[in-house]
Amino acid sequence: MNPNTSKYLTVTAINRYLKDQFDRNEHLRMVFLKGEISNFKDHTTGHLYFSLKDENSKINAIMFSRNAAKLKFKPADGTKVLVVGRIGIYEATGSYQIYVEEMQEDGVGNLYIAFEQLKEKLSKEGLFDPKHKKALPRYPTRIGIVTAPTGAAIRDILSTIKRRFPMCETILFPSLVQGEYAAPDIVRNIKRAASYPIDLLIVGRGGGSIEDLWAFNEEIVARAIYESEIPIISAVGHEIDFTIADFVADHRAPTPTGAAEMAVPNVVDLLKYTHQLQIRLSEAMTKKIKYQALTLESIKNSFVIKSPMILFDNKRQGLDLLHTKLVEKMNDYVEKKRGLLEQYQKHYLLKNPKLLYEPMILTLQGHVSTLHKAMQKQIELRKVSMVHDIQKLELVNPLGVLKRGYTVTYQGDRVVKGIQDIEDQKPLQIHFYDGLVEATVWKKEVK
Amino acid sequence: MAKEKTEKFEDKMKELETIINELETGEIDLDSSIEKYMRAMKLVEECDAKLKSIEEQVNQIVKEDGTLEEFHYEEEE
Numbered sequence: 001m002n003p004n005t006s007k008y009l010t011v012t013a014i015n016r017y018l019k020d021q022f023d024r025n026e027h028l029r030m031v032f033l034k035g036e037i038s039n040f041k042d043h044t045t046g047h048l049y050f051s052l053k054d055e056n057s058k059i060n061a062i063m064f065s066r067n068a069a070k071l072k073f074k075p076a077d078g079t080k081v082l083v084v085g086r087i088g089i090y091e092a093t094g095s096y097q098i099y100v101e102e103m104q105e106d107g108v109g110n111l112y113i114a115f116e117q118l119k120e121k122l123s124k125e126g127l128f129d130p131k132h133k134k135a136l137p138r139y140p141t142r143i144g145i146v147t148a149p150t151g152a153a154i155r156d157i158l159s160t161i162k163r164r165f166p167m168c169e170t171i172l173f174p175s176l177v178q179g180e181y182a183a184p185d186i187v188r189n190i191k192r193a194a195s196y197p198i199d200l201l202i203v204g205r206g207g208g209s210i211e212d213l214w215a216f217n218e219e220i221v222a223r224a225i226y227e228s229e230i231p232i233i234s235a236v237g238h239e240i241d242f243t244i245a246d247f248v249a250d251h252r253a254p255t256p257t258g259a260a261e262m263a264v265p266n267v268v269d270l271l272k273y274t275h276q277l278q279i280r281l282s283e284a285m286t287k288k289i290k291y292q293a294l295t296l297e298s299i300k301n302s303f304v305i306k307s308p309m310i311l312f313d314n315k316r317q318g319l320d321l322l323h324t325k326l327v328e329k330m331n332d333y334v335e336k337k338r339g340l341l342e343q344y345q346k347h348y349l350l351k352n353p354k355l356l357y358e359p360m361i362l363t364l365q366g367h368v369s370t371l372h373k374a375m376q377k378q379i380e381l382r383k384v385s386m387v388h389d390i391q392k393l394e395l396v397n398p399l400g401v402l403k404r405g406y407t408v409t410y411q412g413d414r415v416v417k418g419i420q421d422i423e424d425q426k427p428l429q430i431h432f433y434d435g436l437v438e439a440t441v442w443k444k445e446v447k
Numbered sequence: 448m449a450k451e452k453t454e455k456f457e458d459k460m461k462e463l464e465t466i467i468n469e470l471e472t473g474e475i476d477l478d479s480s481i482e483k484y485m486r487a488m489k490l491v492e493e494c495d496a497k498l499k500s501i502e503e504q505v506n507q508i509v510k511e512d513g514t515l516e517e518f519h520y521e522e523e524e
């Protein structure tokens with residue numbers, strides 16, 4: 001019996017196939033796992049080999065050196081851990097395992113929760129708001145430092161300041177930075193710093209585990225930093241560590257050395273800068289003087305200075321202009337008045353002056369004729385009455401009597417009515433109706 | 448405590464920058480420009496001298512009672 005071997009797979013082929021299936025499964029690419037370390041082996045290459053187990057089960061794990069280097073704790077058998085990694089198959093042994101990328105101690109999980117909760121709370125209160133962040137002085141005179149008096153942090157800060165900006169003085173507020181008394185001591189020192197003449201405060205410590213740095217995640221520290229009138233640079237741990245203090249501080253430096261670099265300028269840069277300022281100063285001044293010289297030159301060369309009569313000419317031209325205007329205006333005025341006069345002249349009343357007095361003449365004529373008629377009437381009346389009078393007079397006319405044979409005798413101008421009127425020796429004129437007789441008295445006989 | 452300097456370095460730098468800006472914008476007359484120029488030159492010299500001076504760094508530590516004393520740190524070898 002010779003079975004058909006072509007049906008049979010090689011071990012390599014099945015392992016490769018399974019490895020491929022694992023790699024294709026996206027659920028296995030990033031797995032969060034918690035468990036306890038066992039069979040821990042720290043290989044000379046730096047790779048870590050161990051198992052993760054719980055009460056009932058176990059999985060092989062490997063952590064390559066590049067990831068293992070980032071560990072903040074020393075793993076050992078029995079350590080409870082949280083890991084993140086992918087699950088794959090190692091073809092050579094056909095065993096599946098978790099390739100751990102990140103690992104942390106499980107116990108500290110509570111701290112992370114506390115951290116996140118406090119961060120959330122203070123953020124909501126606005127303690128991290130950029131509008132509260134104070135600017136740093138450009139050239140601090142004196143810097144306060146709240147940290148431990150021994151250790152790398154204070155040494156890094158002071159040596160960096162000395163190297164960069166030695167004129168800056170420092171005052172150290174020695175503080176506990178680790179352990180349960182650290183937070184209140186940091187708070188006390190931040191508050192104490194307010195009464196010293198410093199223009200900037202660095203608060204921090206060197207790197208360490210999350211427990212080591214924990215004081216800088218305490219609410220009282222956060223509030224003390226927030227309330228400080230002096231600008232604060234936080235400098236806690238290494239670059240990757242972020243604490244609540246970092247969020248609330250006016251500026252966050254990744255390390256104590258970084259804080260010192262942030263706090264003071266570099267004297268070398270400053271010397272370059274002052275040199276630049278000097279150049280700018282000279283240039284500005286040169287430019288200013290050149291400009292003034294040019295201005296003076298252009299004034300000297302100006303048309304007016306060279307030919308001062310131009311000023312006079314301008315005025316004269318102005319005068320001419322005014323004169324022309326005056327004449328024009330006068331002519332306008334005269335024209336206007338003449339026009340008005342012509343209008344008057346053409347006025348119909350002037351053309352027909354009769355219109356003005358004709359009504360008066362008519363009235364006058366009316367009056368005259370009325371007067372005339374009245375006179376006529378009067379005359380008529382008088383005529384009639386005169387005829388009456390004449391008739392009456394006719395009756396008494398002495399001449400009429402004379403006709404009847406009577407005479408009238410005058411002596412001089414007087415009518416002689418009796419003989420007693422007669423003066424002797426004087427002639428008498430005796431009037432007849434048809435003439436007179438002069439007579440002399442011969443004899444008078446009174447009856 | 449170190450005695451307060453008559454004029455802070457920061458104030459001098461600020462004054463210097465202000466004067467240069469004024470001179471550069473050219474809004475001031477020649478006489479006061481010259482005056483300001485002289486002042487600025489003096490400030491530059493003073494700031495430069497300050498930067499170049501080799502002074503012993505003044506580091507102090509606050510004692511429990513609040514007084515200050517000199518502080519020496521172990522320099523790294």
